Amino acid sequence: MDNLGFLFAANVVVWGGIIYYVYTIQRRNRALEKDLGLLKETLNKEG
């Protein structure tokens, strides 16, 4: 790997890391929204 390859790899690692972290946050948010929706539904049924 030449010097440009190392720079490219570092760039990919940083952006990949940030994007993956944002993706995990979004995934956790979706799970929370789902839980909240189910809770609301259950509470509405119970009146």
Next chain:
Amino acid sequence: MNFDAMKKNQGESNLLIWSTAVAFFAAMVAIFIYVPTEQTEGVVQRVMYFHVPSAWLSFFAFFVVFICSILFLWKKEREWDIYAHASAEIGVIFCSLVLVTGPLWARPIWGAWWVWDARLTSTLILWIIYTVYLMLRTQSDAGSMRARYAAVLGIVGFLNIPFIHFSVLWWRTFHPQPKVITNEGIGKGMDPTMLATLGVSLCAFTLLYFLLMGVRVRQEKLKDEVDQLTREKHYSV
């Protein structure tokens, strides 16, 4: 309800998202177009503009953990615990990036991916401490003893950071000496264009920290409310 509050905060978040995006765009232009190539190390030296801001962000994040952990132990308020947890997670992510980008920069310059010198080893220890902190957090409920243990670990872990900073001055290490804050003054050890590029990159990463913190803190608060509602539902049955 938190979802309404989240929508209300959306406007502020949008401003932060756009500011961060613009700052990162400016940083990429500066890193790949504006700044000249360093004469000795060549093009790979540009890794510094990712490596140093990632290190700054992780140290800042762990400083926030340190402060919030003290406040949590003192005031026993869940709010501080949430801030500490969110900041530790971000800190570990960016400390991981430091530990990966460092070897990618070191390999063509030092001829080795890793050396067990004081700076690199102490940074690895910092990463291990806060990874253990996060592992402890996954098993702790709010207000439990484990949350307090995590707070103590969050405080103790931060004490490693001054050691990391001064390690290159106290020992002879492979890692370069500080270039931004030197005995001659701030930024005297760097070319002005390099300093400006590093400054823009530092701003972008700092904005990203605040953006991620905002999202993670809101998420943790929402999680608390969902847990609370779940408990209430179980008790009412």
